[in-house]
Amino acid sequence: MSIELKTLTKSYKKNLALDRVSLTIEKGTICGLLGRNGAGKTTLVNLVGNRDFPTFGEVLLDGVNVRENDKALKKIYCMGADDLIPVNMKIKEVVSSMRYFYKSADLNYAEKLCKDFRLDMTKRLSQLSTGYRTIAKVIFAMASGADYIFLDEPTLGLDANHRELLYRLILERFEETEAAFVISTHLIDECAGLFERCFILREGTLIADEDSETLRSSAFVVDGKTEQVLLFTSGMEVISRSELGTLSSACVKGKPGNVPAGLEISKPSLQQLLIAMTADEKRG
Amino acid sequence: MSIELKTLTKSYKKNLALDRVSLTIEKGTICGLLGRNGAGKTTLVNLVGNRDFPTFGEVLLDGVNVRENDKALKKIYCMGADDLIPVNMKIKEVVSSMRYFYKSADLNYAEKLCKDFRLDMTKRLSQLSTGYRTIAKVIFAMASGADYIFLDEPTLGLDANHRELLYRLILERFEETEAAFVISTHLIDECAGLFERCFILREGTLIADEDSETLRSSAFVVDGKTEQVLLFTSGMEVISRSELGTLSSACVKGKPGNVPAGLEISKPSLQQLLIAMTADEKRG
Incomplete structure (x- = not known):
């Protein structure tokens, strides 16, 4: 089982945000999606999650194009950097509404995570600080039950204790579910131990697609x-x-x-x- | 010259976000405002910047209350975690409008910073990635010409190269202007070298107010x-x-x-x- 990106390209007016990126994400791996600010990481995730459409190229899940393909998209969860969830919803409302689209969303697990992070589920997203808003989004992603979970900057605004907790929880969940995690982050030294494979983007081009050890060597x-x-x-x-x-x-x-x-x-x-x-x- | 917080207290319904915090920020120092997610850092900055009003206590600038006091507020710039600047404005428009309130805003310096970070000034805030949105807000703050500059999570979403550049620019600007910088961050090891003094909040209470070396010792x-x-x-x-x-x-x-x-x-x-x-x- 895998997600395959084929010559995926996205241009905004004169700006080429993603330039013929081809790569494969296997189920059962944790990957790092790395690159500088503006290198195209979020564009890539938006294309995979069907939030935006490629100018050229395609995203395949087990060989089938994900474009407006609900069955495929139910297997993919892309945590949003932008607020795609109504900010006036309470955490518990977001969690219980997840089942509408993600049938295998794990509500008990979401509750457990809220307890671990001491996130009050009766709060509205709009009431949360930057760090807790990130935590809420990470929890929705981790509990989605999807086979491919994209975490875009899951440590944005998190304090050091929460970051350590998050890394531990990702590893635990990975071992339990064998879902693929694709993590985009700028705190690379902290996350390096998690990544089995690394994709590195530079100005919209994929300049490395290797397992972490090979890359370092x-x-x-x-x-x-x-x-x-x-x-x-x-x-x-x-x-x-x-x-x-x-x-x-x-x-x-x-x-x-x-x-x-x-x-x-x-x-x-x-x-x-x-x-x-x-x-x-x-x-x- | 200094900003003085006197028994500053803020409660939201049953939640005490800030509990009788008293501290002094001297001009010509770089301070760290530290604490976990939800400890009250952003609340404190919002009260200093008059974006919110204390339930009890006051903020004094050179002995005068800042509450709805334009003259005092022109000396303070609080970088916003929330988007207080219309996201459809172009960077250069924000920069040139700064002079309306901050008479000594340094537009040339803002341009220099945009070049250093390679931020295209013709872009709208809404078109920027998370990292670049933070960079834009940091630039507005640094170029404001204010005597007290509060940077709330200035590294949010910044890649490692940009974080290094930012730390260097803060030091340079500090040496040139002798403004006070109050920096709230969760990347403490990276910033520790900048801080002369540290304020640590825990659950809304100030638990430390010491120079960094004394604290570590x-x-x-x-x-x-x-x-x-x-x-x-x-x-x-x-x-x-x-x-x-x-x-x-x-x-x-x-x-x-x-x-x-x-x-x-x-x-x-x-x-x-x-x-x-x-x-x-x-x-x-």
């Missing part, structure tokens, strides 16, 4: 005296470089090979790698 | 074998404890005194300390 960081680092990396594909006094650090594609004494080699963190891979793109 | 972390940690900390004020196999870590108020061999003592990070000080409160 695709580059290395070398630290040392600037002149030595420059000499060692000459001819190599340097993706980012920073200097501090007489010392330098460079993130380089490929394998280090033989390393001269005086230089330190390490694996980049996923966040370091992403910063290096997506720095200096133009945005709007 | 007010507690210590002890790591080691669980039984040894338990023995060492017995009778001490333990604010949090975690276990991993046969090992334990405890965050303890006060000074460690004589430490037996086998135990490791370290300073808590600001985030660790905050998690310890604010864990397990009730919320809504």
Whole structure:
């Protein structure tokens, strides 16, 4: 079972938000959907969830186009960055209305999550702070019973304790249900441990589609005296470089090979790698 | 020059959002306004900015109440978590209209910031992604020319590169203008270096008002074998404890005194300390 994006493209007037993106999301995986502000992550999720339509290309669920296809869409839940749920509804009303569309929505589980996060279900969405509004949306998504759950910035405005709780709950739910989770976030170091696979967008183009370990092993960081680092990396594909006094650090594609004494080699963190891979793109 | 909060209190029906908070914000300092989701941070900022009125207590600017006091309010800019600016306005329109209220708004500086963040000023707020909407609001605040600038979650939805850029710009602007910055954030480890002073709210009550270093020195972390940690900390004020196999870590108020061999003592990070000080409160 999988969702397949085929040359998915979306343009808004002169702006190409998504440019021929093809990728496959397998059920039973947690994926990171990563990229800078404005790279096209939300556009992608909106197209998958049928909130917007592609200019070109298609989204298939088990081979069938999801476009205006209710049966397919019932298997997909896309948490909204924008407020698609009437803000005057109470949490418990939203939860109990979920069954109209998501037949296998798990209302007991939604209640459990509200307890875990101490979210008062009698409150209206409009009464919640930024952090609690995110928590409410995450709860609707996690309890939807969908096979493919897209969480767009699920930590937006969450305090550190709540973020830790959320990561634990996602892992637990993943193990119980084997749903696919696609998580878009800017707190990459915190989430890196969750991701089995990473999709990286840059200016609307998919620049990486790899499992997290392969991705981290695709580059290395070398630290040392600037002149030595420059000499060692000459001819190599340097993706980012920073200097501090007489010392330098460079993130380089490929394998280090033989390393001269005086230089330190390490694996980049996923966040370091992403910063290096997506720095200096133009945005709007 | 300073803003003084005197027994500031706000209740919504049965909910006491802010309970007799007294504190002083001096010009020329960067302060952290910290606390969990729902602790009262946004309520506090709304009261200072006259977006809401206290049930009890007052906010004074240089001794004068700010309530419906335009002259005082022109010196304070509170970045909005909610959208108080019409979302159909273009960025450049918002910027050029700022002068109506904030006479010393710096339009050139706003333009510079838009360039730094690559924010297209011809776009409408409604066309921006979550991250870019935050960036736009931060730019309005930073360029307002106000003496007291409140930034409520200025990193909401910002990617890692943009967060680094923002921290650098805040420091630069602070050095140039000597304005006070009051920053409310949940990414405490990233911002800790900026804060000279910290205000910590817990369930609407101010539980700490100290300079950052004093705060971090007010507690210590002890790591080691669980039984040894338990023995060492017995009778001490333990604010949090975690276990991993046969090992334990405890965050303890006060000074460690004589430490037996086998135990490791370290300073808590600001985030660790905050998690310890604010864990397990009730919320809504």
